[in-house]
Amino acid sequence: MTRPPYLKAGDKIGVLSTSNFTEQTYIDELVAILTSWKLQPVLGKTIGARKGSFAGSDKLRLTDLQQMVDNDDIKAVLETMGGYGIVRVIDKVNFNKFKYNPKWLVGYSDTTFLHCHVQGMLSIATIHGTMAADLEDGYKKDSWESLRKALFGEPLKYSVKPHSLNRTGNAEATIIGGNISILCNAKGTMSDVNSNGKILFMEETGENKYRLDSYLTSLKHAGKFKYVKGLLVGNLTEIEEDDPPFGKTPEEIVFDAVKEFDFPVCFGFPAGHGSLNKALVFGSPVHMKVTPQGTTITFANEV
Incomplete structure (x- = not known):
């Protein structure tokens, strides 16, 4: 890169x-x-x-x-x-x-x-x-x-509070990703995300829960989670309830889409649509360490 x-x-x-x-x-x-x-x-x-x-x-x-x-x-x-x-x-x-x-x-x-x-x-x-x-x-x-x-080019290192749905572990890989609905819409185009061997970042806003689930299910069927090294989940804001209720929180919807895999997962990173939107250098090598006490995200300055 x-x-x-x-x-x-x-x-x-x-x-x-x-x-x-x-x-x-x-x-x-x-x-x-x-x-x-x-x-x-x-x-x-x-x-x-x-x-x-x-x-x-x-x-x-x-x-x-x-x-x-x-x-x-x-x-x-x-x-x-x-x-x-x-x-x-x-x-x-x-x-x-x-x-x-x-x-x-x-x-x-x-x-x-x-x-x-x-x-x-x-x-x-x-x-x-x-x-x-x-x-x-x-x-x-x-x-x-x-x-x-x-x-x-100043050092970037973030700490994230623990989350009940986090999956612990370490991942070292380049990071890529973005908005969930866009990642889904880009499938099959020249802008299709290549998540193989990467830490995948995802965030979303303004969708119904069933739509969020449909985007993630589509990405899963397209193999976008199969070879991921780690998942970093950002802001999930204004995700509206369905009628009748979908029965899961937005975070549970995301976790269910990747629960069969064994890569580390971190929820609650303050990036994307939301009150905070901290910068991520896509294409940069990243060390993600998820522990019961919280998560650290460390970016390498050289790509």
Whole structure:
């Protein structure tokens, strides 16, 4: 796996949305944050553009992303919003230049398509991290500070409280993953996740319990859990009860999908949709240690 160069003061960082439209207020707050990190934000043409729920037309979003990944002066690209939209353009992006001059691609939610596409096709590390749209719920220092550390190459080590459904054990492997529904929708496409021999991260929001179960069952049938080294479960928020009730918590639904396997499982990692969204360097070697007393997640700086 190739690691893009870490950022340094004065670097230019691209800001765009390949999915849904983002309110200007949060863009302004993002610019202030990046400036405080001594970076130079470069706003893409999708910032302020709107077509329906999208940040401009498919053509505009594709062109914006293509120009950002091709621009040698841009050292990282931040998506501002998830939602929906990358899948409409991702297969048309030409990564030939990016392959030889990689840069950090940052985001989560719908950006899962981008993470899996880039790592599956090019084996280049990316960052699953907070976005401008998260500022709607206020500035979360821990989320943004973890993203800054990931971008600048500072050590990342996390501790997670014990959970009753955790499965103890150790795993050392690269980490990949993202939003559960996106991972499911990407099956059979060029953006399909390759979880073999990896630590798989998963999170979800805004789904009914039966839909969560259907996504996980589909991923299981596709063999996505068969050769996993470990499972890191992030935020599971706003998972709505069915009528009649499904009969399980969201965490129990996830555990039931992987209970036949023997890899370690950690629940409750604060990443994805939720009050905290700590950065994960996808494609990075990770040591995950799950014990009855809690879990530690340690990232290696070299990929």
